[in-house]
Amino acid sequence: MSDSPRPAPPSAEPVIIPPDNCSSKVRLSCFPAIDCSNRSPNDRELGLLLSSLLHIHGACVLKNLIPPDVLSQCVSTTSKHLPLHRGSYRSGFLESSTNRWHLSMHKVKDKLITNSLAECETSYQEWLPYFFDRREFKRTQFQFLRSEPGSGGKNQMFHQDNSKRGLTFLIPLVDVPLIRGPTQLLLSTHRLTGSALQSASVLNSAASSISNVASTVSIHAPTLEAGDVLVYDSRTLHRGLKNRDVEGRPTLILRYDEVGSEPPGHGAFSTTIFRGIGNVLAMLAK
Numbered sequence: 001m002s003d004s005p006r007p008a009p010p011s012a013e014p015v016i017i018p019p020d021n022c023s024s025k026v027r028l029s030c031f032p033a034i035d036c037s038n039r040s041p042n043d044r045e046l047g048l049l050l051s052s053l054l055h056i057h058g059a060c061v062l063k064n065l066i067p068p069d070v071l072s073q074c075v076s077t078t079s080k081h082l083p084l085h086r087g088s089y090r091s092g093f094l095e096s097s098t099n100r101w102h103l104s105m106h107k108v109k110d111k112l113i114t115n116s117l118a119e120c121e122t123s124y125q126e127w128l129p130y131f132f133d134r135r136e137f138k139r140t141q142f143q144f145l146r147s148e149p150g151s152g153g154k155n156q157m158f159h160q161d162n163s164k165r166g167l168t169f170l171i172p173l174v175d176v177p178l179i180r181g182p183t184q185l186l187l188s189t190h191r192l193t194g195s196a197l198q199s200a201s202v203l204n205s206a207a208s209s210i211s212n213v214a215s216t217v218s219i220h221a222p223t224l225e226a227g228d229v230l231v232y233d234s235r236t237l238h239r240g241l242k243n244r245d246v247e248g249r250p251t252l253i254l255r256y257d258e259v260g261s262e263p264p265g266h267g268a269f270s271t272t273i274f275r276g277i278g279n280v281l282a283m284l285a286k
């Protein structure tokens with residue numbers, strides 16, 4: 001995964017998700033998305049386009065990326081690990097915030113899960129080197145997340161997955177309409193930290209970029225259909241919204257980081273500060 005071709009300017013036009021598929025907040029532009037139907041996993045143009053959209057906006061939806069048979073394989077292999085009764089999650093699951101349960105798949109020695117992971121990765125792994133350019137990178141996380149339904153849940157807090165450049169792929173195993181609490185993102189906030197000119201501290205770096213980012217930031221909660229994938233630069237501020245539906249939202253999360261820039265790159269103090277920055281930017285956002 002370390003040798004990569006140098007990206008060239010993309011030539012294909014991004015497909016933009018129509019406004020009625022975005023969150024209800026009024027905005028000037030819509031969420032960047034690429035329709036991957038019938039695209040080959042080693043489509044170079046698509047890899048370059050994705051890298052370019054991530055560079056500009058910090059996130060992108062890959063529509064129709066995961067083939068239905070791979071998706072149903074993921075659903076059946078992960079469902080074995082779900083509790084029979086709500087609230088009876090077995091050890092291994094971690095409740096990161098109210099009603100959001102995570103299971104690190106690296107800890108689950110299940111060949112079928114490993115196979116379905118490999119199938120998902122096949123759909124996009126040829127494109128990763130375009131984003132990481134010539135830098136060496138590796139997979140740093142493979143998680144199964146289930147956001148439970150019900151009014152007891154809360155919106156997650158805004159956070160970065162890593163203060164340094166990296167990629168997060170969210171693969172929902174069901175449709176994610178607004179009621180099921182999609183991921184909300186503050187586009188452009190990937191510029192807050194981790195630039196080439198980054199100062200020694202995450203906070204210094206963010207302080208100098210907040211005013212630049214504030215003028216361009218926009219807030220979105222793109223709804224997804226099963227088979228779509230949300231990918232974002234790990235620095236993009238985001239949070240999972242509360243699931244108000246009667247069905248859960250099971251999601252696979254795969255993360256990739258540069259070697260030497262392992263996540264999260266934040267301590268307790270900067271995590272709190274970035275939650276505040278996210279809340280303020282969300283109010284200012286278009």
Ligand SMILES: O=C(O)CCC(=O)C(=O)O
Nearest residue numbers: 145182183238239240241
């Ligand atoms: O639930 C989501 O949509 C986002 C997941 C996430 O950011 C996390 O678990 O850290």
